[in-house]
Amino acid sequence: MNCITHIEFNALSLDEKVQLLFQNGNFIVAIRYYSYKVNLYLLNNFYVEVFYNHKRDMIERIELLPAFHTRMKFYSDQIQLPANLLAQ
Numbered sequence: 001m002n003c004i005t006h007i008e009f010n011a012l013s014l015d016e017k018v019q020l021l022f023q024n025g026n027f028i029v030a031i032r033y034y035s036y037k038v039n040l041y042l043l044n045n046f047y048v049e050v051f052y053n054h055k056r057d058m059i060e061r062i063e064l065l066p067a068f069h070t071r072m073k074f075y076s077d078q079i080q081l082p083a084n085l086l087a088q
Contacts, residue, residue: 006046006064017062021048031074040065040075 004020012020025041025048032038039050047065052058065071 003044009043009046009048009064014059014062017048018050018059021050021062029075029078031078033071033074036060 009017009020021041021043025043028040028042028047030037030039033051035053035055037052037054039052041048041050047067049063049065049071050059051061051063053060
């Protein structure tokens with residue numbers, strides 16, 4: 001895969017973003033956010049959110065997520081690391 005910049009990613013169509021994430025993104029975690037199920041992916045060195053609307057059964061948008069966005073707290077609350085991972 002060629003590295004894509006966030007500027008190039010933003011210029012892609014929704015279908016192109018879906019294809020790129022399916023082929024090259026790493027799924028991190030999912031959260032519920034208002035009426036959406038939001039999947040967080042890591043693509044290259046940036047985070048990408050996929051907003052899925054259950055009622056409409058469709059992906060409504062795919063956006064970059066700045067690493068220091070307040071929504072990151074929702075994601076970090078969902079990640080549980082094994083207790084022995086930090087034990088030395």
